[in-house]
Amino acid sequence: MLLSPSQENYLKAIYKLQEDDGIATNQALAAMVEATPASVTNMLRKLTDTGFVEYEAYQGATLTSAGRNQAVALVRKHRLWEVFLVDKLQYDWDAVHALAEELEHIGGDELINRLDAFLGHPGFDPHGDPIPNAKGVVRARQHAIAASEASVGGTFVVCGVKDSSSLFLQHLDKLNIALGKAYTLKECLEFDRSAVWTEQGGACTNVSNEVAKNVLIQLTDA
Amino acid sequence: MLLSPSQENYLKAIYKLQEDDGIATNQALAAMVEATPASVTNMLRKLTDTGFVEYEAYQGATLTSAGRNQAVALVRKHRLWEVFLVDKLQYDWDAVHALAEELEHIGGDELINRLDAFLGHPGFDPHGDPIPNAKGVVRARQHAIAASEASVGGTFVVCGVKDSSSLFLQHLDKLNIALGKAYTLKECLEFDRSAVWTEQGGACTNVSNEVAKNVLIQLTDA
DNA sequence: TAATTTTTTTAGCCCAAGCTAAAACCAAGC
DNA sequence: GCTTGGTTTTAGCTTGGGCTAAAAAAATTA
Structure with missing residues (x-):
């Protein structure tokens, strides 16, 4: 069965919503694919007919295994193209989403597996999100927690973000926060829960709680 | 003005037809974009309205400078992606056309200029066709002639093909003919105009006239 | 439970890009 | 100068994916 780009986008949206909310409401889908709820109903019908979605009126949509x-294949394509754009074409990490969104609909397994090999089978994309392998297996991130959960005195490495909007990523750039960097949580202010991080051998950064909640870290015991 | 992939394909088709036939008939266009002549008429109207095509009923279409x-930008994108697929992803030269046809509609100047830089500003694609630069300037191939024009005893280097169909390219593979290789034209048979080429320091190949007409060469004086 | 709000669906419409079949046009050939 | 054959255009239809506005269903609140 062959899917249009639009149909692929719906599948990806359902997949993402199921992943975190558990349930893909019509309205949430509409926001995600930038269409009206009415259009979503339409499309869910079609995807049900072609066997990619399980759906009954008013009950929300779930994906079949097909x-x-x-959806996983799409996520794989998207993330591999992001790696390509950042690693090979020197794009900034906040500028690749839209392009990857276009590229992910091109070609089939052959292309993407060759791209994967060319990039050296990367495990994570530029935002720290794991890349499903050719078999569709996604390894979850290891012991990642939100930076807002860290305790004072703890050390950690930044390994991902929850929000990968351009706006947020650029903000992290300004704070000098990047994937792979190590920090110590110096203190956490009572008043607004903002925190002070010191980079290994360097500068301090003041990190708002709002930011910390959207940064993923791995604790280190050094 | 923003063009759909389909519209872009029409522009490219008109461009190609103008290049060799001089004139883009409705019928030829239909064959090229895989649509009916009626659909072509439709689209030519639209492209005329948006200022990309000059067109009056029954008179055939020509491109405006826009x-x-x-069209040239598309050709550039197409050929750069072909270089990427062959050089970086190790595709065979006969297998890249369809993929490049999809990729050429993605993104804008930024992407393609970065790709160009990443590839080292190549001058030619895997079939020997010249790649227009960022300004849209296409350098014509230097003194290229069809191999069927060579004279017995002459030496030459293969620098391009006229037919870049998968079928023809695979045939060249079987004959051990590839871009950049040097040959001497040993003899040309009266009977069917087929020729015998000897590769520099190596094997002989028997090349039919039909093939020779579709291979581009540069004469060498060594 | 009843009333109200929110969400989803239905109904009917639009637009892009294609199609077929029939009509109009052009270019020869007699 | 007319007829004929090929090409191009017109007219009207189809399909995919969207839209709005109104109706129906579900969920929330009183």
Whole structure:
């Protein structure tokens, strides 16, 4: 079965919503694919007919296993193209999403597996999100927690972000926060829960709680 | 003005037809974009309205300068992606056309200029066709002639093909003919105009006239 | 439970890009 | 100068993906 770019986007949206909310409401989908709820109903019908989605009126949508396979394949393509754009074409990490969104609909397994090999089978994309392998297996991130959960005195490495909007990523750039960097949580202010991080051998940064909640870290015991 | 992939394909088709036939008939265009002549008429109207095509009923289509710019940009994108697929992803030269056809509609100047830089500003694609630069300037191939024009005893280097169909390219593979290789034209048979080429320091190949007409060469005086 | 709000669906419409079949046009050939 | 054959255009239809506005269903609140 062959899917249009639009249909692929719906599958990916359902997949993402299921991942975190558990449930893909019509309205949430509409926001995600930038269409009206009415259009979503339409499309869910079609995807049900072609066997990618399980759906009954008013009950929300879930993916069939065929649908999930498609969605995971798309996520794989998206993330590999992001790696390509950042690693090879020197794009900034906040500028690749839209392009990857276009590229992910091109070609089939052959292309993406060759791209994967060319990039050296990367495990993570430029935002720290794991890249599903050719079989569709996604390894979850290891012991990642939100930076807002760290305790004073703890050390950690930044390994991902929850929000990968351009706006947020650029903000992290300004704070000098990047994937792979190590920090110590110096203190956490009672007043607004903002925190002070010191970079290994260097500068201090003041990190608002709002930011910390969207940064993923791994604790280190050094 | 923003063009759909389909519209871009029409512009490219008109450009190609103008290049060799001089004139882009409705019928030829239909064959090229895989649509009916009626659909072509439709689209030519639209492209005329948006200022990319000059067109009056029954008179055939020509590109405006805006249209030509678009077309050249597309050719550039197409050929750069072909270089990427062959050089970086190790595709065979006969397998890249369809993929490049998809990739050429992605992104804008930024992407393609970065790709160009990443590839080292190549001058030619894997079939020997010249790649227009960022300004849209296409350098014509230097003194290239069809191999069928060579004279017995002459030496030459293969620098391009006229037919870049998968079928033809695979045939050249079987004959051990590739871009950049040097040959001497040993003899040309009266009977069917087929020729015998000897590779520098190596094997003989028997090349039919039909093949020779579709291979481009540069004469060498060594 | 009843009333109200929110969410989803239905109904009917639009637009892009294609199609077929029939009509109009052009270019020869007699 | 007319007829004929090929090409191009017109007219009207189809399909995919969207939209709005109104109706229906579900969820929330009183």
